[in-house]
Amino acid sequence: MAQNQDRAAQAAVAAHYGMLLGIQSPWEVKRVQLQLDEKKVELALAHDSALPVRCPHCQRVCARHDHAPERQWRHLDVMQFTTIIRARTPRCHCPEHGVGTIAVPWAEPHGRFTLFFEAFAVEVIRASRSLTQACDLLRLDWHAVQEIMARAVERGLLRRSTEEVRRVGLDEKSFGRGQDYVSLLTDHDGRRVLEVVPGRDLPSAVKLWESLPDSQRARVEAATMDMGANFAAATRQAAPLADIVHDRFHVSKLLGEAVDKVRREEHRRLLQKGDESLTGTKYHWLQGAALEGEPALAFSALCERNLKTARAWAHKETFVEFWAQPDMAAGQAFFAEWFRAARRSKLDPLKKVALTLKEHLTGLLNYFVHPITNALTEGFNSKIQAIKADARGFRRFANYRTRILFFCGKLDLAPDLPAFLTH
Ligand SMILES: [Zn+2]
Known part of the structure; x- marks a missing residue:
């Protein structure tokens, strides 16, 4: 009697989980096993042996061959219990494609997680401050998180359109x-x-x-x-x-490097004469007009002296106006004037950058057609x-690429959820 009641209760729990997870014919929840100490619930699913199976390649209804070995998939937690689905998937025999394991509606062919879990994991990873935090929240190691991200990026790249890229x-x-x-x-x-x-x-x-x-x-x-x-x-x-x-950022960087070369050389010569004016000023010349307070005062005092570094810096600052010219003709005229002054400056590093810029003038002037x-x-x-x-594994190029595309690719990353599971 008690045994019958147990069996009835088991069946009710199984049916309840089936509903909760949206498991439908031809699949059925056969058994629910609670492991309280591990906070884990395992659901054994079975495929109705009376119903037909379809070839995973051509969808044709085929003869049953046998069952693949049991596999498991992690599903969304239910009441904070790690939820595992276990099943032996039928294999069919297609006259055209041979023996193949049929597709299951809850997961992608080689995934270790259900589609719902992957969709949830993608959101968690996206919202996390770091991969370490995502690993903690999902109770997964970084290999598994990396695997979910890689699949998400692959999915996103397949769906992505680059038609509009100009x-x-x-x-x-x-x-x-x-x-x-x-x-x-x-x-x-x-x-x-x-x-x-x-x-x-x-x-x-x-x-x-x-x-x-x-x-x-x-x-x-x-x-x-x-x-x-x-x-x-x-x-x-x-x-x-x-x-x-x-x-323009690269141009500004080159000019900044030229100013720094002039500074280093001048600093060396001044030190020989016991003059420490340029000590500790490297970043002043990089920030220049953006300085505030005491450093700004010290900097303008430096600029008033007839230092080579100050002259090099002035050429660099003047070049900023190039980008503000109204059109290509004005840009060209501005450049010609700046170039003449820079070439007469007697500051070798600056003269060298001026030549580089002249060699690339077409690409510089194109800025007035495409201000990007x-x-x-x-x-x-x-x-x-x-x-x-963050986390580990970034030194492998493939992982690094996956993470950049995951976070900066604006891809549609989540798996498609089967309609009957999302009702
Ligand atoms: Zn087939």
């Missing part, structure tokens, strides 16, 4: 311990990272471009980049119709810094 940015980032580099392709208008490839040489840059289909590459109007040879050569090769726009910069990539820096600082 203005892109090419940029490099250091990666791992800082010895290796990756190249990034960004979409200025969509404000997203499109692709990441290892390296920063010409083949890498070509590969980066080739992540866009031929027909779409031909519609890209402009690409921002530094003044190095590789990105420009790759653009001429892979997207010859795109205008090359040299990025790699500021977007710079904006991703803090996000990417956080990705690098």
